[in-house]
Amino acid sequence: MTSQPCWVSEQGVLAFVEGDLEPEAELAVARHLAECEECRDQAAEFRALEDAIASGVAAVALRWHAFGTPFGRMYVAAGEGGLVRVSWAPPGDDAWVRELEDRFPDRPVVHEPEDPVLLAAERQLHEYFAGEREDFELPIDLDALPRFSRRVLDALQHEVGFGQVVAYSELARRIGRPRAARAVGNAVGRNPVAIVVPCHRVVRSDGSLGGYGGGVEFKERLLTIEGREDLLRAS
Amino acid sequence: MEGFGPELRAHVRRMLGSADDADDVLQRVWITAHRSPPEASEPGRVRSWLYRVATNAALDRLAADRRRRAALEGRPRVVAPDGPASPDRILDGLGPEGRRRVREHVARLPTKQRRAVWMRQVQELAYAEIAGRLGCSEASARANVYQGMKKLRAELFDVWKQEVTS
Numbered sequence: 001m002t003s004q005p006c007w008v009s010e011q012g013v014l015a016f017v018e019g020d021l022e023p024e025a026e027l028a029v030a031r032h033l034a035e036c037e038e039c040r041d042q043a044a045e046f047r048a049l050e051d052a053i054a055s056g057v058a059a060v061a062l063r064w065h066a067f068g069t070p071f072g073r074m075y076v077a078a079g080e081g082g083l084v085r086v087s088w089a090p091p092g093d094d095a096w097v098r099e100l101e102d103r104f105p106d107r108p109v110v111h112e113p114e115d116p117v118l119l120a121a122e123r124q125l126h127e128y129f130a131g132e133r134e135d136f137e138l139p140i141d142l143d144a145l146p147r148f149s150r151r152v153l154d155a156l157q158h159e160v161g162f163g164q165v166v167a168y169s170e171l172a173r174r175i176g177r178p179r180a181a182r183a184v185g186n187a188v189g190r191n192p193v194a195i196v197v198p199c200h201r202v203v204r205s206d207g208s209l210g211g212y213g214g215g216v217e218f219k220e221r222l223l224t225i226e227g228r229e230d231l232l233r234a235s
Numbered sequence: 236m237e238g239f240g241p242e243l244r245a246h247v248r249r250m251l252g253s254a255d256d257a258d259d260v261l262q263r264v265w266i267t268a269h270r271s272p273p274e275a276s277e278p279g280r281v282r283s284w285l286y287r288v289a290t291n292a293a294l295d296r297l298a299a300d301r302r303r304r305a306a307l308e309g310r311p312r313v314v315a316p317d318g319p320a321s322p323d324r325i326l327d328g329l330g331p332e333g334r335r336r337v338r339e340h341v342a343r344l345p346t347k348q349r350r351a352v353w354m355r356q357v358q359e360l361a362y363a364e365i366a367g368r369l370g371c372s373e374a375s376a377r378a379n380v381y382q383g384m385k386k387l388r389a390e391l392f393d394v395w396k397q398e399v400t401s
Binding site: 023024033034045051052054058060061101107 | 246249250279280282283284286287289290291294295297298301333334337338339341342346349350352353354356357358377384387388391392
């Protein structure tokens with residue numbers, strides 16, 4: 001402990017903690033920290049704050065990954081709470097990242113192909129396309145959506161299984177809003193987690209397929225995977 | 236690298252005031268050194284790198300001890316509900332309010348700073364690597380991390396302090 005002003009400034013302590021010093025200065029500051037309690041306390045505080053910021057940034061970040069499928073290049077993104085996006089619409093990685101950043105302006109968007117949730121999503125989607133999987137076991141985070149949309153997509157995910165279809169009006173009835181078929185249609189149309197939340201299983205009450213965000217030919221192919229060619233002929 | 240062992244041990248011991256704690260911390264330093272060795276190989280750089288890693292590990296130990304003492308004195312500690320399971324991290328973890336605030340302030344950073352802070356603080360990438368991924372110069376990568384961290388630090392210091400010590 002010293003009562004004289006230190007030769008190491010607060011900026012110097014910070015630069016040391018961040019690993020930003022040249023070897024000679026780095027060594028000198030390290031030695032100083034062993035001598036000066038005040039600077040040591042300051043450095044410990046910087047370290048802890050840095051960790052808190054890092055864990056906070058990690059908690060809010062969105063990780064994404066892309067991979068090839070029979071449907072073209074597919075994109076998935078997840079945060080701490082689970083999958084927030086499954087898409088094959090964007091015409092390239094840059095467009096995809098921009099879309100994510102627009103959709104989630106408060107979250108850092110980073111390419112993280114090793115993320116366990118994203119790898120699980122890739123594996124399970126491959127299995128689904130190969131006809132080897134009927135249900136997805138993936139955490140999904142729809143918290144960014146309005147409450148009504150969340151209810152619609154929740155019901156769709158949990159109540160309409162592989163190979164089943166449901167009419168927009170029926171889905172509206174199931175969530176207790178029988179007159180809201182149009183709003184249900186909008187919520188389904190804006191489903192951010194394609195396939196995993198099965199918006200392709202929602203059809204018109206007259207038996208025709210209705211639209212699909214990724215293009216109606218995708219809807220036909222997905223329903224074919226699920227053994228529902230009968231619906232294609234009907235429309 | 237192990238040649239620096241004795242002086243490193245003396246250094247950490249001076250910082251912590253305890254030989255047992257010093258050995259404990261040094262063990263972690265060697266694990267780090269073997270898992271992700273320094274990029275440079277000149278002895279001078281290796282030495283200063285080892286001093287940094289050891290000093291930071293000792294600082295973490297000091298901070299954790301202090302928080303543990305505070306917790307024993309009956310002050311509630313902050314536990315991240317679902318963060319990684321390392322004990323130090325749990326003590327450092329921010330509560331729900333802290334996370335909300337981090338999110339809010341991260342949102343205000345320009346995109347480039349946000350990504351740069353992520354790559355440096357979470358992925359712990361070298362500046363050259365960050366520059367490559369951001370498509371900018373190394374100096375600009377450095378500046379982006381610096382500016383972003385400066386803002387986050389300024390905004391979050393009080394929140395963090397309150398949550399960890401209140």
